[in-house]
Amino acid sequence: MPGIVEVDDLIKEFRTFDRREGLIGAIADLFHRRYQTLRAVNRITFEIRPGEMVGYIGPNGAGKSTTIKMLTGILVPTAGAVFANGFIPWKHRTAYTRTIGVVFGQRTQLWWDIAVVESFRLLKRIYDVSDADYRARMKQFDDILELGRYLHTPVRKLSLGERMRCDVAAAMIHNPPLVFLDEPTIGLDIVAKENIRTFLHEVNRRYGTTMLLTTHDLSDIEELCRRLMIIDHGSLLFDGGLQELKDRLWQESALRVELRDQDQALRLEALHIPDVVCDRIDKLTYRLHFPRESWSTAEVVRQIVNAVEVRDIAIEEQSIEEVVRRIYLGEELKEWSR
Amino acid sequence: MEPVKGRAGVFAAGRPGLVGVAGRRSPGMGTAAVYAEFARMGFMNMLAFRLRYYTGIITYFINVSVYYFIWRAIYTYDPNFAGMSFPQIITYVAVGWVIRSLYFNNIDSQMATDILEGKISMIMLKPVSVQGSYVSRVLGESAFRLVMLTAPTALVIAFLFPVVPPASALHFGAFVAAVGFSVLIVAGLNFIVGTCAISLKSILGLLRAKFWMQELLSGLLVPVTLFPSPFREISGLLPFQHIGFTPMMIYLGKLNGAEIMRVFALEAFWVIFLLAFGAWFWGRLSRRLTIHGG
Numbered sequence: 001m002p003g004i005v006e007v008d009d010l011i012k013e014f015r016t017f018d019r020r021e022g023l024i025g026a027i028a029d030l031f032h033r034r035y036q037t038l039r040a041v042n043r044i045t046f047e048i049r050p051g052e053m054v055g056y057i058g059p060n061g062a063g064k065s066t067t068i069k070m071l072t073g074i075l076v077p078t079a080g081a082v083f084a085n086g087f088i089p090w091k092h093r094t095a096y097t098r099t100i101g102v103v104f105g106q107r108t109q110l111w112w113d114i115a116v117v118e119s120f121r122l123l124k125r126i127y128d129v130s131d132a133d134y135r136a137r138m139k140q141f142d143d144i145l146e147l148g149r150y151l152h153t154p155v156r157k158l159s160l161g162e163r164m165r166c167d168v169a170a171a172m173i174h175n176p177p178l179v180f181l182d183e184p185t186i187g188l189d190i191v192a193k194e195n196i197r198t199f200l201h202e203v204n205r206r207y208g209t210t211m212l213l214t215t216h217d218l219s220d221i222e223e224l225c226r227r228l229m230i231i232d233h234g235s236l237l238f239d240g241g242l243q244e245l246k247d248r249l250w251q252e253s254a255l256r257v258e259l260r261d262q263d264q265a266l267r268l269e270a271l272h273i274p275d276v277v278c279d280r281i282d283k284l285t286y287r288l289h290f291p292r293e294s295w296s297t298a299e300v301v302r303q304i305v306n307a308v309e310v311r312d313i314a315i316e317e318q319s320i321e322e323v324v325r326r327i328y329l330g331e332e333l334k335e336w337s338r
Numbered sequence: 339m340e341p342v343k344g345r346a347g348v349f350a351a352g353r354p355g356l357v358g359v360a361g362r363r364s365p366g367m368g369t370a371a372v373y374a375e376f377a378r379m380g381f382m383n384m385l386a387f388r389l390r391y392y393t394g395i396i397t398y399f400i401n402v403s404v405y406y407f408i409w410r411a412i413y414t415y416d417p418n419f420a421g422m423s424f425p426q427i428i429t430y431v432a433v434g435w436v437i438r439s440l441y442f443n444n445i446d447s448q449m450a451t452d453i454l455e456g457k458i459s460m461i462m463l464k465p466v467s468v469q470g471s472y473v474s475r476v477l478g479e480s481a482f483r484l485v486m487l488t489a490p491t492a493l494v495i496a497f498l499f500p501v502v503p504p505a506s507a508l509h510f511g512a513f514v515a516a517v518g519f520s521v522l523i524v525a526g527l528n529f530i531v532g533t534c535a536i537s538l539k540s541i542l543g544l545l546r547a548k549f550w551m552q553e554l555l556s557g558l559l560v561p562v563t564l565f566p567s568p569f570r571e572i573s574g575l576l577p578f579q580h581i582g583f584t585p586m587m588i589y590l591g592k593l594n595g596a597e598i599m600r601v602f603a604l605e606a607f608w609v610i611f612l613l614a615f616g617a618w619f620w621g622r623l624s625r626r627l628t629i630h631g632g
Binding site for chain 1: 371372375376379382383385386387456457459460462463464465466467625627628629
């Protein structure tokens with residue numbers, strides 16, 4: 001199946017004006033400016049197939065939003081190609097934007113000072129949505145997002161959660177096959193986040209809508225996306241499944257063991273299993289960690305239970321947050337570069 | 339590329355424009371309705387700030403009063419100054435300010451804010467022309483001001499100042515049409531000025547310069563016929579005098595028949611030129627657009 005989005009060797013550079021210090025520097029700037037070229041997106045290549053939900057993550061300033069802005073046709077790339085829904089976004093902007101939906105979590109596309117429903121009416125007109133479709137969709141939006149209560153309120157009076165629900169709904173009013181969401185859950189409480197995730201999931205399930213979403217909340221990714229792309233310093237570091245990411249970066253397993261009494265503790269300390277490191281946490285609690293390639297967790301558990309009397313044993317979960325934190329901090333980056 | 343087929347369901351029934359480049363819509367009635375909707379939004383948006391307009395009426399009244407006394411002082415010395423009688427010059431000033439309340443808009447600074455704060459992206463993400471959406475918003479705002487500002491100001495001023503009626507019913511009709519051109523000329527100019535914000539870090543200076551140039555060269559403060567020689571000729575080559583001076587000359591009956599048709603042609607030229615240049619200019623500069631944050 002061909003990609004609904006095809007990105008090839010995409011580059012975006014910004015030229016920034018480098019200011020000199022002090023009064024003399026400021027005067028010198030008047031006559032001769034020094035420019036610096038900053039590469040925000042560096043040779044990114046990927047493809048998204050119809051119906052996929054892809055998470056796009058990276059630390060602040062990694063180039064996520066710049067990529068989205070190029071994919072949505074707002075910014076013109078320095079080099080490289082984008083083909084989405086059959087269009088080159090920045091060249092066929094008006095025709096292309098008809099076929100996509102976009103949410104920028106930090107901005108609103110709704111008119112600030114007038115009732116939400118007026119913005120929806122404008123969008124209905126812009127996208128040429130029939131009355132029947134409009135009514136049916138508004139009802140469906142209302143079922144999950146519960147928009148009805150604040151449709152007649154000016155946007156400036158809405159809470160962030162209410163506004164975001166309206167914005168997400170507004171991006172779907174024309175049922176676009178391709179939707180870009182830039183931090184759609186930023187600043188929301190758990191209920192509002194859950195609400196928006198349910199909605200996105202439902203839209204994807206029902207209409208096969210392709211979605212690319214950026215977020216800093218990895219539970220968004222865990223709940224919605226099977227595929228994950230990680231970008232940092234403008235380059236794509238990882239592109240694959242969530243499980244694959246965990247498997248590849250998760251090189252050590254850990255157990256937490258609580259023993260019956262001091263005797264058993266001494267016996268555990270005496271017990272020597274190669275490659276397994278045993279750290280004492282408090283009187284009767286120990287943390288054991290070992291490389292995944294030399295031991296399976298089950299095997300280590302079996303050996304311990306056979307050797308000592310255990311009151312409690314817990315397997316430490318490797319969280320996706322932990323994995324991603326390590327990538328952001330630059331750990332094992334070389335191994336990841338493609 | 340194959341269009342993506344939506345699955346069965348209510349949404350799928352109405353998925354528009356999924357046919358690639360071939361599916362690009364030609365402008366037509368649907369498009370006009372979209373921009374009419376933008377105009378309606380402009381109107382609604384002004385409604386949210388209607389209180390501002392009650393003070394607006396007072397501001398305009400004060401401005402006309404100031405000019406009334408200045409011109410009265412001048413006419414005490416020379417009753418035939420500038421080839422106009424005293425009632426004519428008062429009419430020129432008063433009606434000039436009344437129509438200013440209609441054609442004046444600040445989309446140049448609104449646009450600059452939208453560009454510098456990145457809000458412009460919200461318009462660019464819609465399948466509409468950026469220029470079309472701003473210009474139609476101006477029309478909605480002007481319609482709002484006609485009801486809330488221009489009409490009440492006209493009533494107050496006609497009641498308090500010795501304003502003469504239009505030269506004839508025909509002149510009045512031509513005057514109304516000329517004011518329509520004024521609205522479009524100002525909208526076209528302001529879109530171009532707003533677009534400059536793309537390549538400027540700060541646009542305040544340009545906005546101020548354009549504001550005063552428009553106030554002066556439109557003939558709002560003094561009729562352009564009073565400008566000293568080289569400036570008068572230069573201003574004749576610019577679009578500004580058609581914003582205020584030309585409609586007033588029609589109102590006062592200083593232009594007739596063929597002359598009116600000639601200025602209409604000139605005004606139509608300026609509207610087309612400014613809108614076309616604005617569209618081209620936007621197309622060029624928007625490639626250099628940088629949207630920070632978010």
